[in-house]
Amino acid sequence: MKFFHTADWHLGKIVQGVHMTDDQRFVLEQFIEAARQERPDAIIIAGDLYDRAVPPTEAVRLLDEVLSDIVLGLEIPVIAVAGNHDSPNRLHFGSSFMSRKGYHISGLLSKGRGPVVLSDASGEVHFHCVPFADPSVVRSIYEDPSVSGHDAAMACILDDVCGRMDEDARHVFVGHAFVTPGAEPEDNTSTSERPLSIGGAEYVDAGRFRQFHYTALGHLHQAHPAGSETVRYSGSPLKYSISEEHHRKGFLAVELDADGEVTVEHRPLTPRRDMRTVEGTLRELLEMEPSEDYIFVRLLDRAPVLYPMERIRTVFPNALHIERALPVHQDRTTRPKDSMSRMDDLAMFRAFHEEIQGEEPDEETEKLFREVLDDLLGAERESGKETVRK
Numbered sequence: 001m002k003f004f005h006t007a008d009w010h011l012g013k014i015v016q017g018v019h020m021t022d023d024q025r026f027v028l029e030q031f032i033e034a035a036r037q038e039r040p041d042a043i044i045i046a047g048d049l050y051d052r053a054v055p056p057t058e059a060v061r062l063l064d065e066v067l068s069d070i071v072l073g074l075e076i077p078v079i080a081v082a083g084n085h086d087s088p089n090r091l092h093f094g095s096s097f098m099s100r101k102g103y104h105i106s107g108l109l110s111k112g113r114g115p116v117v118l119s120d121a122s123g124e125v126h127f128h129c130v131p132f133a134d135p136s137v138v139r140s141i142y143e144d145p146s147v148s149g150h151d152a153a154m155a156c157i158l159d160d161v162c163g164r165m166d167e168d169a170r171h172v173f174v175g176h177a178f179v180t181p182g183a184e185p186e187d188n189t190s191t192s193e194r195p196l197s198i199g200g201a202e203y204v205d206a207g208r209f210r211q212f213h214y215t216a217l218g219h220l221h222q223a224h225p226a227g228s229e230t231v232r233y234s235g236s237p238l239k240y241s242i243s244e245e246h247h248r249k250g251f252l253a254v255e256l257d258a259d260g261e262v263t264v265e266h267r268p269l270t271p272r273r274d275m276r277t278v279e280g281t282l283r284e285l286l287e288m289e290p291s292e293d294y295i296f297v298r299l300l301d302r303a304p305v306l307y308p309m310e311r312i313r314t315v316f317p318n319a320l321h322i323e324r325a326l327p328v329h330q331d332r333t334t335r336p337k338d339s340m341s342r343m344d345d346l347a348m349f350r351a352f353h354e355e356i357q358g359e360e361p362d363e364e365t366e367k368l369f370r371e372v373l374d375d376l377l378g379a380e381r382e383s384g385k386e387t388v389r390k
Contacts, residue, residue, distance in 0.1 A: 007218030012059030046218030047083025047176030181227035
């Protein structure tokens with residue numbers, strides 16, 4: 001069986017004030033054409049179809065167009081789950097009758113839910129769909145008070161899923177989580193992705209997926225294997241921040257043979273405009289080759305420059321941001337204000353506490369901060385649900 005693995009479309013995304021809908025349509029048209037040419041047996045979208053819980057109208061319209069072309073036009077089943085940016089209720093609406101046409105969407109986590117079953121000449125392939133859910137939600141659904149973090153939540157879910165597996169079938173897991181070898185902390189692959197939690201609570205052990213022939217993940221924006229060649233992130237189809245400048249964007253074409261052996265190929269997608277950094281003095285920048293790309297400028301002038309963005313946009317009309325480079329003799333690590341944007345939430349809190357109180361926060365204070373931030377992250381996701389209910 002052959003299927004395409006994609007994720008993190010983030011329809012409705014705005015980067016530095018620029019709506020990315022036309023850029024998203026440009027690459028998704030390539031994706032649809034690849035599906036038309038290769039005729040995969042299924043397409044997986046592993047979460048974050050939208051960029052926020054209440055997406056703009058043009059984002060909803062674009063998703064409708066893409067799914068209509070794939071599911072109704074090409075008659076290729078789509079198997080999708082909600083990510084942490086999505087509104088679970090919004091995506092889950094109509095899932096029962098849409099599945100009859102080939103669009104299998106899991107927005108809300110449910111206990112005991114069976115897989116999406118597709119077949120090829122070698123038999124059945126079971127797609128186990130697990131949408132993103134906070135540990136508190138998992139704790140409530142499974143009535144397990146021991147669930148405290150994302151790894152424990154995934155362990156609880158997989159106990160349920162794997163306990164009902166058909167030994168004669170091949171199995172594919174579809175989910176949205178921060179998966180690392182041994183649940184060890186790792187840097188996010190993009191600053192445009194918000195954290196699922198803080199500290200070590202957001203990481204899930206890649207070893208938990210060993211019973212699946214392939215694990216299709218979403219959340220991290222760079223395509224890569226997570227501890228195993230069969231546990232993979234497809235990455236996002238577009239660059240959504242300059243931290244993704246060197247990512248190879250595209251999707252994964254996965255083939256599952258009769259014995260469950262997996263072959264994976266990365267298929268690139270060409271953006272309408274690239275996103276990249278240029279640097280130099282203003283004089284040097286104004287002499288560069290004009291480009292329509294999304295440009296982040298690192299200005300090397302030591303003297304003040306008047307109206308730099310207006311002048312740079314005569315060469316790079318889609319320039320998004322300008323930053324002044326630090327003097328060579330200055331170490332970035334000694335500039336907390338410049339490094340602040342690179343800090344995670346906990347590091348930023350520690351720096352703030354030390355600045356105000358003159359000492360680092362103690363363990364109890366950090367614990368309280370984690371609890372408050374987790375509540376805020378959960379409330380942000382719940383806001384999408386409340387909007388749907390109204």
